Amino acid sequence: MDFRFAPEEEAFRKEVEGFLRKELPSDWEEREGLVDFEEPEGAAFARDFRRRLARQGWLTMAWPKEYGGQAASPMRQLVFREVGSYWGAPGADNSVNQVGPIIIMHGTEEQKKHWLTGISEARWVWAQGYSEPGHGSDLASLETRAVEDGDDFVINGSKIWNGAHGNADMMFLLARTNTEVRKHRGISFFLLDMKTQGITVTKVPMMWGKSRALVTFDDVRLPKANIVGEKDMGWYVGAALLDFERSGVERYGRQKRLVDMLVKYGRETRYDGGTVLDRPGIKRELVDCYIETEALRWVCYNIASLQSQGQVPNKEASICKIFGPELLQRTYRLGLRMLGPLAQLEPGSKWAPLRGRIENGYLDNFGRTVGGGTSEVNRNVIAMRGLGLPRG
């Protein structure tokens, strides 16, 4: 076993770092971690930045050349995503990391040409339409209906907790197309233009001061050409997408950045004649977070390696989905202890240490342990698919 990156991959890491240093706004160090890419302003910035990445040929570099990729190695792609997420830069969003791979697996040739090429150019911002009011973890019981009518489906119902309020151009969504069969067997996967008549977007406030959206559909017409995979079989398309959503080296990049930030803060901040690192237990807890961060790195690399062999990780993705956000939460909690009472100050307060990033991140990250499937639900996946335990 040799876990080192090849010299050309290390050179590429430097190239990406150089690009980010040059292309990110000059005050990025101040804003990093506080820009929400699902809010309108953050989404507009992210769209523009992803277009620059696309022009570099980096956004979808591992995709086939005929669909806007460069057929680059999965390790080169991993390096790009790791560096970008460490810097907190916009990178592989839900179009690149979720919709694209699903269209590669389940799309028709026509769909691949149109959607993959567009995604590789960062043409659209996407929202995810899975959860509904009253149907989150038990997703298969969703009630939004899609009924065939001529060349279209007509959609009625609602979707919640998504990023549609950030001026999303498109939504990928699950809707019920058959009520006569078992619930998993009557769902289809669609791509919906958010400018279609009959769509209403309402903001839902979140506890970290930002919003997510409630989207309602009132006789919304969607062309039949926009169904991905077979009608009624969309549950399996949507479930495969979740495996992509639950994995990703970005979880490691964000975590490593936070640990490095706390180490620097602890070293540089005076406390009681010494530094914050001298306070009881702080050094030991930082080391524990660092050890777990290294473990997360290997969880992420293992998934990239499975994907490079054409496999879709399932229990591995759930391990990553539990471990990443829960570790981030433990690390933010340590950050709160290190900052003391001032940790409660919000971004914008002139006395807030680390620009209020710890307060903001701690609250924001609660959502990360829920979105994409809660930790409990992912533990169920591992129990069944990892340990072979019975359902229930």
Ligand SMILES: Cc1cc2nc3c(=O)[nH]c(=O)nc-3n(C[C@H](O)[C@H](O)[C@H](O)COP(=O)(O)OP(=O)(O)OC[C@H]3O[C@@H](n4cnc5c(N)ncnc54)[C@H](O)[C@@H]3O)c2cc1C
């Ligand atoms: C910040 C944020 C962003 C999100 N983004 C999106 C998005 O873009 N698109 C989208 O479609 N959805 C999104 N979601 C929704 C998210 O996927 C759902 O909230 C999640 O699936 C849980 O559903 P629920 O909130 O209805 O909770 P419930 O399903 O009501 O669960 C309540 C509690 O019961 C537990 N529970 C439920 N079932 C089981 C079980 N079988 N075994 C053990 N415990 C169980 C859960 O773990 C949870 O603790 C987002 C959520 C958040 C918080």
